[in-house]
Amino acid sequence: MSASGSGSKPVGKKFRRNASGSRGDPGWEHGIEIDSTNKKVQCKYCLVIRSGGIYRLKHHLAGTKFNVEPCTKVPENVRVQFLNILQAHGEEIIKKKRNIEEIIHYDEDVDVGIGTKQKGKETMDVFVRKSSQATISHIFKKDAREKACQQIARFFYTSAIPFNCVKNPEFVSMIEAIGQHGPGMKPPSYNDIRVKYLKQEVSRTLELLEDYKLEWKKVGCTIMSDEWSDRKRRSICNFLVNSPKGTVFLSSIDTSDFSKTADKVFQMLDEVVEKIGEENVVQVVTDNASNYKSAGQMLMEKRKHLYWTPYAAHCIDLILEDFEKKIELHKLTIAKGRKITSYIYSRTLLHTWLLDFTKGRELIRPAVTRFATAYLTLGCLSENKGGLMTMFTSAKWKSSRFAGSKEGRSIQKIILNTTGFWSHVTSCLKAAFPLIKVLRMVDSEAPVMGFIYEQMDRAKEKIQSNFENIKKKYEPIWAIIDERWASQLHRPLHAAAYYLNPHYHFSPSFRADAEVKLGFYSCLQRMIPNEEERTKIDIQMDDFKHAKGLFGLESAKATRNKRSPADWWDSYGDNCPELQRFAIRVLSLTCSSSGCERNWSAFEMVHAKKRNRLHQKKMNDLVFIMYNKKLMERQDKRDMQLKEFFFNFEDIPSDDEWITEMEDPVLPRKSNWLRIIQQKDAQETYSDDINERNVEQTTTEINEEGGVEDLTIKGSDHDAIEYISEGEWDDDENVSGDGEENATLDDEDMVDIPIKDLF
Numbered sequence: 001m002s003a004s005g006s007g008s009k010p011v012g013k014k015f016r017r018n019a020s021g022s023r024g025d026p027g028w029e030h031g032i033e034i035d036s037t038n039k040k041v042q043c044k045y046c047l048v049i050r051s052g053g054i055y056r057l058k059h060h061l062a063g064t065k066f067n068v069e070p071c072t073k074v075p076e077n078v079r080v081q082f083l084n085i086l087q088a089h090g091e092e093i094i095k096k097k098r099n100i101e102e103i104i105h106y107d108e109d110v111d112v113g114i115g116t117k118q119k120g121k122e123t124m125d126v127f128v129r130k131s132s133q134a135t136i137s138h139i140f141k142k143d144a145r146e147k148a149c150q151q152i153a154r155f156f157y158t159s160a161i162p163f164n165c166v167k168n169p170e171f172v173s174m175i176e177a178i179g180q181h182g183p184g185m186k187p188p189s190y191n192d193i194r195v196k197y198l199k200q201e202v203s204r205t206l207e208l209l210e211d212y213k214l215e216w217k218k219v220g221c222t223i224m225s226d227e228w229s230d231r232k233r234r235s236i237c238n239f240l241v242n243s244p245k246g247t248v249f250l251s252s253i254d255t256s257d258f259s260k261t262a263d264k265v266f267q268m269l270d271e272v273v274e275k276i277g278e279e280n281v282v283q284v285v286t287d288n289a290s291n292y293k294s295a296g297q298m299l300m301e302k303r304k305h306l307y308w309t310p311y312a313a314h315c316i317d318l319i320l321e322d323f324e325k326k327i328e329l330h331k332l333t334i335a336k337g338r339k340i341t342s343y344i345y346s347r348t349l350l351h352t353w354l355l356d357f358t359k360g361r362e363l364i365r366p367a368v369t370r371f372a373t374a375y376l377t378l379g380c381l382s383e384n385k386g387g388l389m390t391m392f393t394s395a396k397w398k399s400s401r402f403a404g405s406k407e408g409r410s411i412q413k414i415i416l417n418t419t420g421f422w423s424h425v426t427s428c429l430k431a432a433f434p435l436i437k438v439l440r441m442v443d444s445e446a447p448v449m450g451f452i453y454e455q456m457d458r459a460k461e462k463i464q465s466n467f468e469n470i471k472k473k474y475e476p477i478w479a480i481i482d483e484r485w486a487s488q489l490h491r492p493l494h495a496a497a498y499y500l501n502p503h504y505h506f507s508p509s510f511r512a513d514a515e516v517k518l519g520f521y522s523c524l525q526r527m528i529p530n531e532e533e534r535t536k537i538d539i540q541m542d543d544f545k546h547a548k549g550l551f552g553l554e555s556a557k558a559t560r561n562k563r564s565p566a567d568w569w570d571s572y573g574d575n576c577p578e579l580q581r582f583a584i585r586v587l588s589l590t591c592s593s594s595g596c597e598r599n600w601s602a603f604e605m606v607h608a609k610k611r612n613r614l615h616q617k618k619m620n621d622l623v624f625i626m627y628n629k630k631l632m633e634r635q636d637k638r639d640m641q642l643k644e645f646f647f648n649f650e651d652i653p654s655d656d657e658w659i660t661e662m663e664d665p666v667l668p669r670k671s672n673w674l675r676i677i678q679q680k681d682a683q684e685t686y687s688d689d690i691n692e693r694n695v696e697q698t699t700t701e702i703n704e705e706g707g708v709e710d711l712t713i714k715g716s717d718h719d720a721i722e723y724i725s726e727g728e729w730d731d732d733e734n735v736s737g738d739g740e741e742n743a744t745l746d747d748e749d750m751v752d753i754p755i756k757d758l759f
Helices: 053-062 076-104 124-132 136-159 163-167 169-181 190-208 210-219 262-276 290-302 312-326 328-345 348-357 373-383 385-391 406-415 421-442 452-466 471-489 492-500 514-527 531-545 554-558 565-572 577-587 600-606 616-639 673-683 738-742
Strands: 031-035 040-043 110-113 116-118 221-229 235-243 246-254 281-286 307-310 696-702 708-714
Touching: 040 053, 053 076, 163 169, 190 210, 190 616, 210 221, 210 235, 221 262, 235 262, 246 262, 246 616, 262 281, 262 290, 281 290, 290 307, 307 312, 307 492, 312 328, 312 373, 312 421, 312 471, 328 348, 328 373, 328 406, 328 421, 348 385, 373 385, 373 421, 421 452, 421 471, 452 471, 452 492, 492 514, 492 565, 492 577, 514 531, 514 577, 531 577, 554 565, 565 577
Parallel strands: 221 281, 281 307
Antiparallel strands: 031 040, 110 116, 221 235, 235 246, 696 708
């Protein structure tokens, strides 16, 4: 008789750790079971409820993207823990599968003794040999794979193919397709690769872009254009099309053989607009050069319903450059910053010491933005102030040959000048960092048109606050910003998008002044040719302004600041269809043509020395395939994120005046320095890197009364500094030593503040 109770387990039945009611799996420490029947579990970090049970929750926490979105709020140590758990589990499954395959492939006829065979008799001795010995077929397959891999590697070596190409998903698909064909496959010919399959892949890519074209008709699009020149001065103009669905590479034109006059640029832009369809184009974004500006005006005269807009990031970068050119203190401080970085990075021993004293942190690093390198590097110098001052007062430095040199003493004087150089660095950062925040926002392909107007005003307010409302300090900064804003950056689209943006429109600080309303009605007049439709939109604006109908729903009010503006209008603007369509077309726009510049690497690959005889059409086809494939993969990754703005910045080389001198530099002079640095960073880790943003340094500072006080400099999240590959420092006596005497800033008013508070 078997006894059983309410809490006893049936004899012989094996319980899974992740079964309903069981809490043996480590995943339950981070999740809450909501519905055991449907295996619904809630993540304790992001609070999202998903089906699939604890197994899928572990993938969610590990961020593997295996049939589930990764958690965006999970702590790093938890993510690493579950990544290791899943990896170990996967290895165990693979090991079991291999053992089973060895048994299955074992020959049916098994030798039991010398000269005898027994069929069908499964003795224990036979079973042991089946499970422990590799079969002939298994050994053959292993040798065949080894031989195939060796041949693949040889192809890579002899063709100079980068090793990281094996990470391309298409490489894996190619190997699988060859394996499925089996022995005797005839490889494609030279003409097949060059013509037949190239045309087929272009056609396939065009088919994949059909969904994008439907999006253009629905919400409009932005044509982005920029010019690219390689090291041999060959010039190519790239054209891309952006919409909320993503960016698509359209075409490129070789402009090496003719002058890029305004008329020629206008002709190229007009042809692209005609190809896309004028009714689908809301704006054309280009560089701010005079020929592009003139071409943009000509385009607007011909195409009455679209706008030409200058590259917003370029305009903001020009503002920062004006700071350096027009403000003497900025000019002197940046020059000294360049001198410090170039001196250290051109001497291997000093660079090694630097890493010791700064706990592995560089003064300048590969960037997430290609602009404002000067001010971002000053920010990095400020973060490492304590380490630099300790380094240049250490016994290592004093006993080195560098301390006795004229240039070494000059660098030491700059770094130890606590009441001069460092206070001036803080002044520069107070002026520049609020604009760099705006720069990061606009230097992307995200639809940020509805934010730039307000963010520029907030940047000015932050600058005023940074200088404690002292007019003589912030008014020169404002004057430079206003000059560029009025003459280059500001466009009616910016004001109209601000007016229609629910993030700001219902805010107590929202101001619908004459400039904003003029921008709104100018866009309405230009983009909506039908007078009756314009009148409807004007009337429907009352519902929006007073939050009537769908605009007044509790969910509409709650999501004004949580959804992208265009998505919000798509959800709650149905009572005002004409206004809804107009608002979505305006709020879906980007402010940048950065996508054009970021396909330069694709052109570099196509324009390699071995391919420089390719016809322009084939080069364009190759880039069309390569770049659109990368764009789609990047967009797929973005779609995995939660519904919020996601700005993706890429490391792009910049100028070359910050780190090199006549001596052998630490970083290579060739253009591959960025890749080498990234490889080095991947191989070398430092114990405090994970907590870098929380690290605090205490440095010694001289106060106004001559005393000494401790200042805390906190690590900032703006780790976006770029290296520069070449260049030579021109030693100018005016920027060392007494250069600060001519500065207009009062030193006694300067106090170091945490960099994060400057944004």
